[in-house]
Amino acid sequence: MRLEPGMKGGPRLVNPSDPKHAIRATRAAGRQTRSLLLDAASGLFKRRGLAGASIADIAAAADAFPSQITYYFRTKEALFVEAACRDVLHLARAAEEQAGRARSAQDYTRALVESVLAADGLGFFVEAMTLTRRRPDLAPFVERTIARLHAEGLRAYAAEIAARGWQAPADPETVARRFWAVAVGVTVEGQAMGRAPGDLVIEMLRLIAPMAGEASDGRLRLVRADGPGR
Secondary structure, three states: EEEEEEOOOOEEEEEEOOOHHHHHHHHHHHHHHHHHHHHHHHHHHHHHHHHHOHHHHHHHHHOOOOHHHHHOOOOHHHHHHHHHHHHHHHHHHHHHHHHHHOOOHHHHHHHHHHHHHHHHHHOOOHHHHHHHOOOOOHHHHHHHHHHHHHHHHHHHHHHHHHOOOOOOOOOOOHHHHHHHHHHHHHHHHHHHHOHHHHHHHHHHHHHHHHHHEEEEOOOEOOOOOOOOOO
């Protein structure tokens, strides 16, 4: 027999000899608890920062016990990084869905940029990236998330150009990786200089707009550095 923390109803008693469906139910409850803690942490960290949100505050917002945070995440810093990684992946998925409704290459690019930079998820993730410099044990979370962003970005972009008959200005992997590299760079600079999200959108569009253009037949074409493509 062992105790696993439940929500405020009290700890859950688990008997290894219970039927498998009971064990699965316990695991499902654990996943739900983690998700609720991540939801609460995300909102508080974005509003107050790492130092301004205590474990007690997060637990209260999730209607949980502080001990559940240490049980599932061990430290507040680990919770911060995991919440930020989850948020940026959700943000990327939402941006993909929003851009998928665009009718032109220009609108597709703008929708991606606005969806990624207008929200606060990427800025949250950038803070998590910075945190791993003094907590290298948390770096694998960020590394896996960046790899996932690149992989999902490649999948989405390759699917779009195939479905719409666009011609990419470079290989799809390069285009997808460049997008996130520019987005992170613009966000870091914006945080340092206190720029508004709208200014970040304008800056990123300025930086990536010369990479591609849309021909009259709707295909994406390469734009020459010295002027419009021929």
